[in-house]
Amino acid sequence: MLLGLIVPLLMVEVPPLTDYPNHLARALFLAIGANDPIMSKIFAPNWQIAPNLAIDILLPPLLRIMPPLIGGKVFLGFAAVLPASGTIALNRACFERRSYWPLAVGLVVYNVPFLLGFINFQIGVGVALWGTAAWIWMARRHPVLGIFVGALFGLAAFFSHLFAFALYGLLIGCWEAGSVIQRGLRSDGIALFVVRRLGSAMVALIAPLLLYLVSPFAGTGGAVFRYGWLTKLKTLAVPVAGYSPLLTYGILAVLGLILAGLLVTRRLRIAPLAFLAFPLLTVLFFALPTGAKGVFYIDTRVPVMMGFLLFAATLPRVSRPVGVVIFLAIAALFIARMSLIGRVWVEAQQDVADVRAVLVPVTPGSRVLAVDALVDTSNGPIVPSRSLARTYPNSFWHYASFAFIDRQAFWADAFTLSGQQPVISQPYYDRSGKAGAFPMPTLQMLTGAGLAPGKPKPSHLTDWPSKFDYILVVNASAGPDLGKFLPGKLRLVARHGFAALLAVRHPAR
Numbered sequence: 001m002l003l004g005l006i007v008p009l010l011m012v013e014v015p016p017l018t019d020y021p022n023h024l025a026r027a028l029f030l031a032i033g034a035n036d037p038i039m040s041k042i043f044a045p046n047w048q049i050a051p052n053l054a055i056d057i058l059l060p061p062l063l064r065i066m067p068p069l070i071g072g073k074v075f076l077g078f079a080a081v082l083p084a085s086g087t088i089a090l091n092r093a094c095f096e097r098r099s100y101w102p103l104a105v106g107l108v109v110y111n112v113p114f115l116l117g118f119i120n121f122q123i124g125v126g127v128a129l130w131g132t133a134a135w136i137w138m139a140r141r142h143p144v145l146g147i148f149v150g151a152l153f154g155l156a157a158f159f160s161h162l163f164a165f166a167l168y169g170l171l172i173g174c175w176e177a178g179s180v181i182q183r184g185l186r187s188d189g190i191a192l193f194v195v196r197r198l199g200s201a202m203v204a205l206i207a208p209l210l211l212y213l214v215s216p217f218a219g220t221g222g223a224v225f226r227y228g229w230l231t232k233l234k235t236l237a238v239p240v241a242g243y244s245p246l247l248t249y250g251i252l253a254v255l256g257l258i259l260a261g262l263l264v265t266r267r268l269r270i271a272p273l274a275f276l277a278f279p280l281l282t283v284l285f286f287a288l289p290t291g292a293k294g295v296f297y298i299d300t301r302v303p304v305m306m307g308f309l310l311f312a313a314t315l316p317r318v319s320r321p322v323g324v325v326i327f328l329a330i331a332a333l334f335i336a337r338m339s340l341i342g343r344v345w346v347e348a349q350q351d352v353a354d355v356r357a358v359l360v361p362v363t364p365g366s367r368v369l370a371v372d373a374l375v376d377t378s379n380g381p382i383v384p385s386r387s388l389a390r391t392y393p394n395s396f397w398h399y400a401s402f403a404f405i406d407r408q409a410f411w412a413d414a415f416t417l418s419g420q421q422p423v424i425s426q427p428y429y430d431r432s433g434k435a436g437a438f439p440m441p442t443l444q445m446l447t448g449a450g451l452a453p454g455k456p457k458p459s460h461l462t463d464w465p466s467k468f469d470y471i472l473v474v475n476a477s478a479g480p481d482l483g484k485f486l487p488g489k490l491r492l493v494a495r496h497g498f499a500a501l502l503a504v505r506h507p508a509r
Contacts, residue, residue, distance in 0.1 A: 001106045004334065005080045008110075008342040009073050016348035016395035017076070019117025022415050023055045024072045025401040026423050030056055031063035038364045038408045043416070046424040049215040051162035051208075054123040056422050068405055079122045083308055084109050086129030090312040093133040094271035100323070101316055104330045107251055108307040110341055112238035113300055117398070121301055124164020125308055127157045132171040132273075135204075139175075143200070150204035158208035162217070163301045169205050170277055171309075176201050178272030216419030217293070224292040232286070238300045239307030242337070243344045251333050258326055267317045274313035281306050295420075348395055351474075354498040355399040356406055359472065361493050361501060364408040366469040367432045369460075370400035373443045373479025373500075396474050396498075397440050403472070412460055412468070413440075432467040434460045443479055446471070446486065465489050465504050476500035 009015055033039035055075070062071035084105050091102040114122045131153030138146025150172065158165040176197040183193060212218055226232075240251040262268035285302040292298060316326065362368060403409040410429045415421045425433050445461055460467060471490060473482060475498065482500050483492045490502040 001103045001334070002081050002084060004338050005084060005106060005109055006077050007338055008345050009077055009080070011342045012345045012349055013069055014349065014352045015073065015076055016345055016352070017115055017117035017119070018395050018397050019415075020072070020076070020119065020398070021401035021405070022398040022413065023059070023117065023119060024068060025404040025411075026415055026421060027055055027059035027072075028063055028068050028405060029423060031060035036408070039404075041365060042404070042408075042410045042426055042429055043414075043423050044426055045422060046416075046418065047422045048419060049211050050217055050419055050422070051158050051160075051165060051212060051215065052120050052217075052420050053422065054120040054160040057159065058123075076119070079114070079119050079126070080109050082123055082126030083129055084126075086126045086133065087308050087312040089133035090129050090136075091315065093136040094273070094313055095269065095315045097315075099315055100327055101314070102311045104255075104334075105308060105311040106334045107255075107330065107337060108239045108304070108311070110242060110337065111304045111307065112241050113297065113304055115242060115395075116297065118297075118301075120161045121163055121304075124157055124160030125167060125305060127153065127160050128164045128168035128171065129308060129312060131157060131168050132175065135172045136175060139179075147200050147203050150201075151207060154204050154208045155211075158211060162212070163305070165208050165212075167305050169201075170280060171273060172201050172204065173198070174273040174276040174280070177276055182272060220293045220419050224289045226289045232290075232299065235300055236285075236303050239304050240337075242341065244340055247333075247336060247340060251337070254329055254333060258329070262316050262318070269315040269317060271313040271315075274309065277309060277313070278306065281309070351396055351498040352399060352402075354496045355396075355472070355474065356402050357496045358494040358499045358501040359403055359407055359409075361503075362403055362407040362409045362470055366407075366409045367429060367467065368400055368403040368409050368411045368470045368472055369432075369464065369468040370411065370413060370440060370472040370474060371443045371446065372440045372475055373473050373482075374475035394440075399474065399499075400472050403470075409470075411472075432460055434458060440474075443473060443485070446489075465506070468504055469506075470504065471502040473500040473502065474498060 014021070029039055029043050030045065033043060034045065058078075059071065059075045062074060065071075066074065087105040088102045092098060131150065134153060135146060135150045138149055154165065154168060157168040179197055180190070180194050183190065187193075227235075237248055237252060240255075241248045259268065281302055285299055285306075288299040288302065290297065290299055316323070318326070359368075398413060400411040400413060403411045404414070410425070410432065412433050414423075414425065414433055416423050416425050416433060418424065424430075441458065441461060445457070446464060448457075470493070473479060476482065476495060477497065479485075482490075482495065482502060485502070489505055491505055492500065493503045494501040
């Protein structure tokens with residue numbers, strides 16, 4: 001199963017995970033940029049206490065010994081295997097026996113947040129699952145040493161992702177609370193037992209909590225927004241969703257039938273921590289907004305955590321024939337899911353190749369703005385795309401990162417948010433960036449059209465001819481004749497299938 005998770009990574013050169021190229025470019029700077037005469041003029045390191053640093057800590061050392069695209073895929077393989085193996089480890093810790101059941105977690109690994117490139121979150125979930133497994137194992141054998149080990153996992157989860165730390169704290173807290181309930185609230189010495197068990201969990205979590213309070217992220221503002229309830233309910237499918245709604249709902253239907261049958265026949269063991277964790281995660285899911293503090297898709301993280309926990313904290317008790325049927329059904333779904341992902345990723349490679357090809361004329365140190373030609377608000381609605389890789393999720397949003405990876409040029413969407421990433425743009429380039437905000441601007445915005453009524457133009461698009469040297473156009477085949485688009489300001493330099501490159505006509509030139 002773990003090897004099966006890696007197969008899609010072996011099939012392609014650039015996995016089309018939406019945010020991944022942006023993360024890879026930043027890690028490349030952290031690996032070699034400080035000593036590079038061009039890169040060091042574009043970015044500068046800006047290390048701060050932040051609960052979102054897994055990529056920035058772990059990937060740069062790989063890129064010092066491997067080519068960027070190879071090192072990136074090795075890192076993504078780690079991000080896929082860590083939470084899957086953590087689920088298996090936690091299941092073993094909860095039930096103290098081996099089972100094929102947690103292997104079904106393979107259906108959850110390529111969840112929507114992972115396909116969107118939320119790699120820190122994915123790694124953090126793996127750290128939280130392994131940390132909880134270690135906490136349970138140590139509590140039974142070496143409780144004092146377990147507090148120290150638990151504190152280390154708490155710090156690792158915190159620096160991986162804030163949601164990962166929340167999951168870790170929730171799981172060890174629910175485990176300890178379950179231990180208290182199992183002992184009995186009226187048993188002798190229960191007060192001391194409660195203080196010792198819950199106190200040990202607090203000791204393990206106190207350092208990350210203090211770090212969060214003093215981190216810049218704690219004071220970060222930003223608009224809070226929520227989607228409607230129907231959209232929120234659809235979000236519950238994100239653990240197994242992907243490029244095919246039919247396969248998504250097929251997986252949900254099969255898993256729903258299996259779990260319903262096990263529950264009705266009382267053949268499903270549930271770990272004590274799950275009786276508390278699942279209700280709390282459900283409340284958290286409905287309470288959380290979709291966006292806040294400059295972070296998006298916040299509430300999608302909770303169903304993913306519940307998806308991993310489902311296979312970590314439950315265990316069927318069935319006869320061998322029934323077990324074989326369940327195993328074959330899940331294995332068939334896993335093979336179908338991995339096959340679809342591999343096919344879509346291979347299909348996306350042409351788009352990546354087109355972008356990298358048109359970026360060849362870009363000069364080192366120049367500034368690149370990426371725009372989408374697919375939306376033309378003056379002439380009609382969005383033009384539908386035939387490529388699954390383009391439509392869900394929008395994998396091409398950060399392909400402009402190859403301007404830095406391949407050509408050592410600045411691109412407007414670089415992730416440089418203070419308190420979230422340990423990199424900032426140098427002054428000359430800072431006014432040309434938007435720190436990774438989304439969505440991608442449209443080609444029509446360069447003309448002043450395409451903005452929502454009453455919404456101001458983004459600052460980096462104001463007087464854009466003075467802020468950029470090149471315009472990278474994606475979905476170029478769906479747009480207007482780029483050779484005649486704003487001829488007084490732009491000049492078509494290269495066009496290759498999915499992408500095109502326009503040079504900005506500066507007055508001095």
